[in-house]
Amino acid sequence: MSFGSDNCRTLVLTSPSYKEGKSTTTVNLAISMVQDEKKVLIIDANVRKPTIHHMFKIKNEIGLTNVLSGQATLEETINQSEFAGLDVLTSGPIPLNTEALFYSELIEQFHEKEKDEYDLVLIDAPPVLEEKDTKIIAKQSDGVILVFRNGKTVDLLALEAKNMLELSNANLLGVILNAKNRWKII
Template identity: 50%
Template sequence: MFQSKRRAAAARQKRNLIVYSNPDSIIAEQFRTLRTNVQFLNGGKKSTLLLTSPSSSEGKSTAAANLAVSMAQQKESVLLVDANLRDPHIHFIFKIPNDKGLADVLTGQAELKDAAYQTEIGNLAILTSGQLDSNPAELLGSEAMEKLFQKALENYDVILIDSPPVLEVTDTKLLANKSDGVILVIGEGKTAIEKATEAKKALEFAKAKIYGVILNEMK
């Protein structure tokens, strides 16, 4: 029974991290194309990139994880941050601990260098959500968040942020305003045109620079 659960968990990880488990697939190539487009938009500079979606269950976290892996495979130093403090997923995708992470760093209970989890995938490090005991919006909009970005960019080429759905909480607007660029993930067959348009307007109102849209095929 225990072995079957481990096999099931490994299978789910392979499905989620297709760029890592099947680098020759069409999907992996699409993420490499996305990675290249982001590099052109950034002009080769260090940057902070946020991924969000209009609503939940649109594949945003999986897209963020695969883009992070693709960038790390290109020898970029990447920090993937799970800023969805209300409903985190990144530690599930990578099957890593979440005993300390972003919330702990922002509240001064941990240092970034101690909280970041170094993976075996290229130069990819992950900062999970950590243990939350206060208001997420206050933390994410705080001066501590800005300082974390500044500190992280001293050691990483790219900070990739998995944020909450933009239409559900205010957290994402705060983060989008602090990021160099935003990618909107839309679930094919799930997101109504009205919601996609509303999400775009919300990001523009936050003065976010929208790099583009990922149309995620929902299965």
């Protein structure tokens, strides 16, 4: 199964806890995919602690929460990045009840529109052990990638995150280990 194939077009990137590099990993993966001439959409689904808009230096006044609550369309909320073929959907205003938002009927229509427009949709989700939203989002995607940070991610929490995703019937595709020290050859 390859990214952007018909089987795997919507991927969630998550981690056990905050500060493990999932947003940076999401952006780097997206950039590498557009260099391979794929049309990619990044969605910041971390609606309580969004960061993607900072990374692209765009405003976060309207975004995912507006689309899922029916206040705006996908077309009205998409931001073009400086990379050709890479669009960004910021999180939007922080809602009162995020779980209800991700369980809404609009989410299925939203996913269908995404798949029509993009080869690959990368969803930067909250840490799976910190927020319930991630289990909901992960179950609705084609696959999930766990991001671990070398020297930070505790083995027990990594295992707990994996188990939680499996219990929620998410399709766990694999793990990315970042911040790995490089070996010096003397």
